[in-house]
Amino acid sequence: MPGSHKLCMIPGPVEFDEAVLAAMAAPATSHVSPNFIETFGSTIELCRKVFLAPNGQPFIIAGSGTLTWDITAANLVEPGENVLVVNTGVFGDWFGECLGVYGANVTHVRAPFGARPSLEEIEKALTAKKYKLITVTHVDTSTSVFVDIKSIAKMVKEKSPDTLIALDGVCSVGAEEIRQEEWGLDVVMTASQKALGTPPGLAIMVVSQRALEVAANRKAEPRTYFGSFKKWLPIMKQYEARKPSYFATPSVQLILALHTSLKQLVDQGMETRFAKHREASKKVKDALEKWGLKLVPHSRDIAANTLSAVYYPDGIKGPELLQKIGAAGVVVAGGLHPEHAAKYFRIGHMNVSAVNEAENGHLDKTLHAIESALKVKRHPSPSL
Amino acid sequence: MPGSHKLCMIPGPVEFDEAVLAAMAAPATSHVSPNFIETFGSTIELCRKVFLAPNGQPFIIAGSGTLTWDITAANLVEPGENVLVVNTGVFGDWFGECLGVYGANVTHVRAPFGARPSLEEIEKALTAKKYKLITVTHVDTSTSVFVDIKSIAKMVKEKSPDTLIALDGVCSVGAEEIRQEEWGLDVVMTASQKALGTPPGLAIMVVSQRALEVAANRKAEPRTYFGSFKKWLPIMKQYEARKPSYFATPSVQLILALHTSLKQLVDQGMETRFAKHREASKKVKDALEKWGLKLVPHSRDIAANTLSAVYYPDGIKGPELLQKIGAAGVVVAGGLHPEHAAKYFRIGHMNVSAVNEAENGHLDKTLHAIESALKVKRHPSPSL
Numbered sequence: 001m002p003g004s005h006k007l008c009m010i011p012g013p014v015e016f017d018e019a020v021l022a023a024m025a026a027p028a029t030s031h032v033s034p035n036f037i038e039t040f041g042s043t044i045e046l047c048r049k050v051f052l053a054p055n056g057q058p059f060i061i062a063g064s065g066t067l068t069w070d071i072t073a074a075n076l077v078e079p080g081e082n083v084l085v086v087n088t089g090v091f092g093d094w095f096g097e098c099l100g101v102y103g104a105n106v107t108h109v110r111a112p113f114g115a116r117p118s119l120e121e122i123e124k125a126l127t128a129k130k131y132k133l134i135t136v137t138h139v140d141t142s143t144s145v146f147v148d149i150k151s152i153a154k155m156v157k158e159k160s161p162d163t164l165i166a167l168d169g170v171c172s173v174g175a176e177e178i179r180q181e182e183w184g185l186d187v188v189m190t191a192s193q194k195a196l197g198t199p200p201g202l203a204i205m206v207v208s209q210r211a212l213e214v215a216a217n218r219k220a221e222p223r224t225y226f227g228s229f230k231k232w233l234p235i236m237k238q239y240e241a242r243k244p245s246y247f248a249t250p251s252v253q254l255i256l257a258l259h260t261s262l263k264q265l266v267d268q269g270m271e272t273r274f275a276k277h278r279e280a281s282k283k284v285k286d287a288l289e290k291w292g293l294k295l296v297p298h299s300r301d302i303a304a305n306t307l308s309a310v311y312y313p314d315g316i317k318g319p320e321l322l323q324k325i326g327a328a329g330v331v332v333a334g335g336l337h338p339e340h341a342a343k344y345f346r347i348g349h350m351n352v353s354a355v356n357e358a359e360n361g362h363l364d365k366t367l368h369a370i371e372s373a374l375k376v377k378r379h380p381s382p383s384l
Numbered sequence: 385m386p387g388s389h390k391l392c393m394i395p396g397p398v399e400f401d402e403a404v405l406a407a408m409a410a411p412a413t414s415h416v417s418p419n420f421i422e423t424f425g426s427t428i429e430l431c432r433k434v435f436l437a438p439n440g441q442p443f444i445i446a447g448s449g450t451l452t453w454d455i456t457a458a459n460l461v462e463p464g465e466n467v468l469v470v471n472t473g474v475f476g477d478w479f480g481e482c483l484g485v486y487g488a489n490v491t492h493v494r495a496p497f498g499a500r501p502s503l504e505e506i507e508k509a510l511t512a513k514k515y516k517l518i519t520v521t522h523v524d525t526s527t528s529v530f531v532d533i534k535s536i537a538k539m540v541k542e543k544s545p546d547t548l549i550a551l552d553g554v555c556s557v558g559a560e561e562i563r564q565e566e567w568g569l570d571v572v573m574t575a576s577q578k579a580l581g582t583p584p585g586l587a588i589m590v591v592s593q594r595a596l597e598v599a600a601n602r603k604a605e606p607r608t609y610f611g612s613f614k615k616w617l618p619i620m621k622q623y624e625a626r627k628p629s630y631f632a633t634p635s636v637q638l639i640l641a642l643h644t645s646l647k648q649l650v651d652q653g654m655e656t657r658f659a660k661h662r663e664a665s666k667k668v669k670d671a672l673e674k675w676g677l678k679l680v681p682h683s684r685d686i687a688a689n690t691l692s693a694v695y696y697p698d699g700i701k702g703p704e705l706l707q708k709i710g711a712a713g714v715v716v717a718g719g720l721h722p723e724h725a726a727k728y729f730r731i732g733h734m735n736v737s738a739v740n741e742a743e744n745g746h747l748d749k750t751l752h753a754i755e756s757a758l759k760v761k762r763h764p765s766p767s768l
Contacts, residue, residue, distance in 0.1 A: 005411045006417075008411070008412035008413060008414055010414050012633065013412050013413065013414065013415065013633070013636060014412060015411070015412045016411070016412050021409040021410075021411065022409060024408040024409045024637055025405040025406060025408045025409040026405075027389045027392070027399070027400070027405065028392035028397050028398060028399045028400050028583075029392060029397065030392055030394050030397065030715050030717070031397065031584070032717075033390075033715060062446060062447050062448045062451075062584065062585050062587075063446050063447050063451070063610065064446045064610075064632040064633050064634075064635070065632070065633065066609070066610050066631070066632035066633075067446075067447070067610045067632070069609065069610070070608065070609050070610045070611075073609070097609065098609035098610075101605065101606075101607065101608065101609045101612075102607070102609075191633065193633060193636075199412075199635070199636060199637040199638075200415070200446065200633045200634065200635050200636055200637075201446050201585045201586075201635035201637070201638055202585075203446075221485065222485075223485065223486070223607045223608075224454065224485065224607075224608065225450070225453065225454050225457070225481065225482035225485045225486075226447065226448075226450050226451045226453070226454040226482075226611075227454075227610075228485075246720070247450070248448040248449070248450035248451070249396065249397070249448050249449065249450075249575065249577060249584045250448075250584065251448075251583070251584050251585035251638075252397060252577075252583060252584055253408055253583040253584075253585070254583075254585055254635075254638075331414050331417060333414070333416075336630070
């Protein structure tokens with residue numbers, strides 16, 4: 001297996017640190033054993049440092065990032081309430097669909113593929129009626145478009161201060177700058193397998209005290225059992241107080257792995273982490289553009305630092321290019337947007353692949369694989 | 385860590401095979417890479433063999449066993465429909481609560497602590513009105529009471545053939561005899577961390593074609609996004625057809641581990657597996673009763689083979705006994721029932737600890753630890 005391992009440079013799951021993988025193989029441990037309680041409690045505390053939310057309430061629940069949508073929708077929106085979705089790709093479409101399942105009246109502010117709605121457009125939509133919640137996909141993994149949540153949050157606080165602000169940070173938390181509390185974000189959602197550097201299987205979110213109050217004062221009970229704040233809040237508080245508790249069995253090994261990774265993140269420092277991801281992104285995008293490739297985002301300043309989405313050059317067949325890159329030992333991802341999937345591919349550059357490039361050379365190896373694959377395709381050898 | 389490892393003899397998470405733990409530490413793998421697609425597809429197929437449901441539809445979803453309740457409730461019950469819960473402990477209470485969240489009109493058939501409702505009582509309740517669904521906890525982990533689902537299913541098919549039958553097999557699948565298709569069970573639910581021998585983090589269920597049709601013909605859309613059959617069914621079918629697919633990122637490492645474990649189960653053979661768990665249970669219960677301890681279930685024939693729940697002997701303080709057992713290197717669990725928790729403790733004997741006793745001696749080690757702890761407490765040394 002290790003011999004045949006290909007570098008996983010997709011926008012999640014990402015490459016993991018060896019200590020994180022070692023934690024995944026920890027022997028059977030009771031979810032109420034003192035050592036696990038200590039680790040889980042500490043992991044909850046570490047989330048606050050990673051999300052820069054000293055007073056936020058972390059939730060760490062077995063599931064995927066998608067589950068955090070259900071949790072947000074079910075606990076914070078009552079049937080018939082309005083939600084504004086800032087939509088920059090399919091994850092906006094799907095989050096909107098999820099909100100609708102829980103009875104929300106959803107309005108999307110959209111932009112063309114590769115663009116994002118302007119602050120003015122968002123403000124115009126927001127002030128057209130009363131919104132319970134605005135949701136923003138920080139980085140839509142389908143387009144790699146990055147949204148300036150800081151400016152949006154500032155505008156929402158001025159124009160509609162009661163509107164809760166939820167950030168889908170699945171492809172950004174741990175890499176892109178997020179200052180949850182300073183920026184006044186009520187919910188920041190993510191999953192384990194992206195810039196938090198832990199294998200997939202955990203839904204992770206930090207919720208403001210204001211949002212918890214809104215959930216506590218609902219008129220109707222939330223339409224979820226497994227995703228209910230009321231069920232999980234006492235569990236999270238108990239573990240943080242280093243006391244045993246039970247609602248549903250936590251994913252012991254994944255939480256041990258997450259703890260290992262979050263400690264590394266906090267030791268690196270979040271500012272360093274943000275800077276390293278900016279550097280990695282610049283390195284990859286500079287190379288792609290130098291080779292004449294065109295990024296999916298319409299300009300660099302709306303392009304994510306966690307991945308690069310890039311059009312296939314003319315005359316190159318996507319599947320063949322991806323196969324060539326794979327043959328060189330690097331896995332990148334195809335497009336993920338119903339209308340445009342065949343036209344572009346995506347390179348993830350998160351976690352150790354972004355932060356430890358000097359030691360592991362993941363970016364160089366990836367760029368080399370892409371460059372070689374492009375050359376072969378463009379300049380077939382005379383013998384062919 | 386390995387040096388300090390205590391044998392985890394609680395009713396889940398259980399001890400895991402080394403090959404399963406090794407799979408947990410597999411390096412980053414794309415959820416749409418050919419090798420993962422092959423493994424996930426094969427895991428889905430293996431579920432049918434383990435559940436003895438050749439035509440059933442497996443679902444393997446990131447989450448815990450609790451999530452399978454939400455999925456069952458949200459997809460198979462419409463608001464206002466009647467559900468009968470055969471209740472033998474707190475897991476029956478909680479499943480009933482979950483069903484209520486999704487609008488079910490829930491009736492419980494209860495029994496005193498340590499007992500189970502008779503077939504006649506269940507029949508009487510079932511025929512009192514029209515039920516959409518009957519749910520049965522095969523083994524309630526809080527009481528260790530085992531329910532004869534085979535006889536119940538037979539009776540339901542005779543008296544109320546349209547009623548769907550759902551089995552909560554969290555503490556039984558992979559150990560207790562279950563012949564899902566032959567017995568006509570519409571839903572069998574479990575989690576990864578018990579007799580399926582995989583670390584916690586996966587919600588696993590197999591659903592009959594009849595139940596899928598009921599879900600497909602609902603009047604109202606299910607009140608869940610993450611738990612929707614409609615979302616997951618194409619994903620499961622695609623992976624089984626060895627094609628890439630995406631709804632939410634699967635827990636790659638956990639699925640690799642589950643695949644490793646299910647292959648072992650199927651290689652052992654389910655009949656062997658059932659027999660080995662019966663033997664292990666007999667060995668533990670014989671020893672406990674020989675020492676004068678009293679089991680929580682009122683008789684052996686209603687006691688589970690996957691765990692033993694046993695009262696503390698008179699004059700023994702529970703926490704002290706558990707601590708002594710822990711000091712001897714074995715972790716067992718306290719009681720889990722609001723009214724009775726302080727009076728009993730629980731010993732899990734599942735997976736490798738039941739099946740490979742001849743090689744690993746887990747049961748002997750556990751019984752020795754308990755026996756020693758009991759002796760110390762009962763016969764304090766003269767110097768004290």
